[in-house]
Amino acid sequence: MDTGSPDRRLKRAAKIQPPGGSGFWVHAMATLVLFDGCLSDIASKPSLDCVGGGTCDAGCAQQGDACAQVTVDLPPVPRIRFQLQTPRDDGDYPYAPTIPPLDAPTPRSTVYLSAADSSDPEGKAISVFWNVQDSTGRYLSLDPNPGAFRVSFSPSFVGSYAITLEVLEQGGLRQIAQAMFTLVVLAHPCAADGYSPPCSDESAVPGGTFMAGSADDMGFANERPRHSATVAPFLMDKYEVTVGRFRRFLDAYADAGFAEGAGAHPLISGSGWQSAWDGERSSDIRFSISECGGAWTPDVGDSEARPIGCVTWYQAFAFCIWEGKRLPTEAEWEYAASGGDEQRTYPWGNDPPSQERAVYGCLFDGLMQCSDADLPPVGSVPAGAGRFGHLDLAGSLWEWTLDVSGTYTGEACDNCANLAVAADEARVFRGGDFKFDDPSSLRSAFRYGFDAKFPDQVRGFRCARTPTPSAQ
Numbered sequence: 001m002d003t004g005s006p007d008r009r010l011k012r013a014a015k016i017q018p019p020g021g022s023g024f025w026v027h028a029m030a031t032l033v034l035f036d037g038c039l040s041d042i043a044s045k046p047s048l049d050c051v052g053g054g055t056c057d058a059g060c061a062q063q064g065d066a067c068a069q070v071t072v073d074l075p076p077v078p079r080i081r082f083q084l085q086t087p088r089d090d091g092d093y094p095y096a097p098t099i100p101p102l103d104a105p106t107p108r109s110t111v112y113l114s115a116a117d118s119s120d121p122e123g124k125a126i127s128v129f130w131n132v133q134d135s136t137g138r139y140l141s142l143d144p145n146p147g148a149f150r151v152s153f154s155p156s157f158v159g160s161y162a163i164t165l166e167v168l169e170q171g172g173l174r175q176i177a178q179a180m181f182t183l184v185v186l187a188h189p190c191a192a193d194g195y196s197p198p199c200s201d202e203s204a205v206p207g208g209t210f211m212a213g214s215a216d217d218m219g220f221a222n223e224r225p226r227h228s229a230t231v232a233p234f235l236m237d238k239y240e241v242t243v244g245r246f247r248r249f250l251d252a253y254a255d256a257g258f259a260e261g262a263g264a265h266p267l268i269s270g271s272g273w274q275s276a277w278d279g280e281r282s283s284d285i286r287f288s289i290s291e292c293g294g295a296w297t298p299d300v301g302d303s304e305a306r307p308i309g310c311v312t313w314y315q316a317f318a319f320c321i322w323e324g325k326r327l328p329t330e331a332e333w334e335y336a337a338s339g340g341d342e343q344r345t346y347p348w349g350n351d352p353p354s355q356e357r358a359v360y361g362c363l364f365d366g367l368m369q370c371s372d373a374d375l376p377p378v379g380s381v382p383a384g385a386g387r388f389g390h391l392d393l394a395g396s397l398w399e400w401t402l403d404v405s406g407t408y409t410g411e412a413c414d415n416c417a418n419l420a421v422a423a424d425e426a427r428v429f430r431g432g433d434f435k436f437d438d439p440s441s442l443r444s445a446f447r448y449g450f451d452a453k454f455p456d457q458v459r460g461f462r463c464a465r466t467p468t469p470s471a472q
């Protein structure tokens, strides 16, 4: 008699149905596995001979064996609870596979798991073991260790994560029970349409003076000399302009130009639209972007909240005018990224770049090769927010600014912009991009310039405006 064969095991599985309306993102299954519930090691277990006794469990009785009386030792009961914020105490785990939170967790967040409600019906001690696998089957590391009753992990990417809790009876039949559920991690909930709040939000930047550029022993030659720059209070888009926002512009923009001087910085003369730039229609812009690619799709799709690249400087300027805004000056952009007089090396501070703080180096999806998944929806790395709340200033896409690309003179800048167009029509863009793997490009003072007419998948933008006195 082979008492250890799999068919001697009693298995039961139950699907736990998530409550209506939120079931799309969580699926739970509890599996109970009773090892050798009948005969294995029978001498060491409390037992009752079923021959003539008539009280054996069905699985044993069908085989006509003498068997253990398993009803006196029920399997342990695994219970998973979880929390998406730092728990206040050991009981602060409000969610369960059948009680999901309203919002799914986001990449780079922390998920806190608790097995503390698990128990054994007979009150025996239990031990637990967790494992968490991502959608590729890779095991995630658990803090502090997989055998702890309370653990946490950080999902790196959008996708499904299989969470398994195994509970083992200490003593008795040493029965093992398992509970499993699938947690779906979604992109940062900047609205799926790409323009509803918070996607179109602005963050206010108080005016002030800071040192623009880099010191003599820092950065690249075009960042020097360092010089004083003053900016008046302004508002700047919290996020890079999304596909959804740009689509609304293309759908509504019927003209092929703007009034002379539209979109000017009110304190910088000659900074507005020039009629010589008229002529490009919505259909022209659509064609240009479609040829270039990036996150753009011809029809509304899954990429509405991803940043729009492949825009020329002129198209970016046109969009900002259409939204009642303008392009930020280079000094304004750097002021926001530097945290003003905090003189931050990076928007988040002076700590070196990491994938938690900036989308760069084609590593957002955790894989070395570059793919669409390396350019996520805007705001996907909230830990990289600047002092004034702007997201993705460093990384994601380069951002066009108003200024012509040129060298610094060392003169103090008082709401200034370089408007002296050069033969190459190069305009400045800032902040690095999702592909470029040089973390130096993510510095607040790093500057680069290229032909304003030339679209590229790695170049996008955000808009700014000067508040009216009543709005300040």
Ligand SMILES: [Ca+2]
Pocket: 362, 363, 364, 365, 366, 367, 368, 369, 370, 371, 374
């Ligand atoms: Ca990659």
Ligand SMILES: [Ca+2]
Pocket: 240, 392, 393, 394, 395, 396, 397, 398, 399, 430, 431, 432
């Ligand atoms: Ca950026």
